[in-house]
Amino acid sequence: xxxxxxxxxxxxxxxxxxxxxxxxxxxxxxxxxxxxxxxxxxxxxxxxxxxxxxxxxxxxxxxxxxxxxxxxxxxxxxxxxxxxxxxxxxxxxxxxxxxxxxxxxxxxxxxxxxxxxxxxxxxxxxxxxxxxxxxxxxxxxxxxxxxxxxxxxxxxxxxxxxxxxxxxxxxxxxxxxxxxxxxxxxxxxxxxxx
Numbered sequence: 001x002x003x004x005x006x007x008x009x010x011x012x013x014x015x016x017x018x019x020x021x022x023x024x025x026x027x028x029x030x031x032x033x034x035x036x037x038x039x040x041x042x043x044x045x046x047x048x049x050x051x052x053x054x055x056x057x058x059x060x061x062x063x064x065x066x067x068x069x070x071x072x073x074x075x076x077x078x079x080x081x082x083x084x085x086x087x088x089x090x091x092x093x094x095x096x097x098x099x100x101x102x103x104x105x106x107x108x109x110x111x112x113x114x115x116x117x118x119x120x121x122x123x124x125x126x127x128x129x130x131x132x133x134x135x136x137x138x139x140x141x142x143x144x145x146x147x148x149x150x151x152x153x154x155x156x157x158x159x160x161x162x163x164x165x166x167x168x169x170x171x172x173x174x175x176x177x178x179x180x181x182x183x184x185x186x187x188x189x190x191x192x193x194x
Contacts, residue, residue, distance in 0.1 A: 058122075058124060059105070059122075061101070061102060061103065061104060061105065062104040062105060062122045062123055062124060063123075063124055063125075063126050064076065064077065064089070064090065064093045064123065064124070064125045064126065065077050065078065065126050065128070066086065066125060066126065066127050066128070066141065066145075067127075067128045067129070067130075068127075068128070068129040068130065068133045068137055068138060068141055069130050069132075069133070070130040070131070070132025070133060071132075072133060072134050072137040074086065074141065076089055083137070083140055083141060083144060084144070086141065086144040086145065086148075087144045087145070087147045087148045087151070088148075090125060090144070090145055090148035090149075091148045091151060091152055093123055093125070094121050094123045094125075094148065094149070094152060094181070094184070095121065095152055096121060096123070103123070104121050104122050104123030104124075105121075105122045106119040106120060106121055106122065107119070107120055107122055108120075109179065109180075111176050111179055111180055112176075113160075113172050113173050113175075113176035114156075114160055114176050114177075114180055115160075118180050120179070120180055120181075120182070121181075121184075123184060124184045124185075124186055125145060125184060125185045125186065126186045126188065127141065127142075127145070127185055127186065127187045127188070128187075128188045128190075129141075129190050130190060131190045133190070145185055146183075149181060149183050150165065152181045153165040153177050153178070153181050154166070156177055156180060156181060157173075157177050160173075160177075161173055165177055
């Protein structure tokens, strides 16, 4: 009779600590890694004017000139201004609440959802920037102008429908507010300013 030797048991490696280390490494890399997110301006550009068509004449009082210099300084109608004053000035310009002769004219437009005839501003914000303007300042100016339009739309929406513009569900109401307060921002090619 041949005796067989019993197989030696190979000791197991405790892998639970390896799983813990792997998890910690994964968590470390997730927390320390930055992922760039594309940012941009969500705005639809108007179609180009056909070459045979003459651009409309706009009265000087209907234009708010905003210029950003290469040093990221803001000029509003050729006056030095702070970027955070821009929103309030743009709101006052676009709404012309007291029908001032220095601010834009208004035209009557038929908007049934707002009760028939409604005064719409003829104001246009002309935005120009220098080729040396920083991207951050350009986006900040765009944000301030967008905030001005959004706040005007919210105020009108609350007055007419009792809710903020972003809370409107009815497409007809949304279109009425957009028609009453259009985004009237004209952008020129960047230039070299002195």
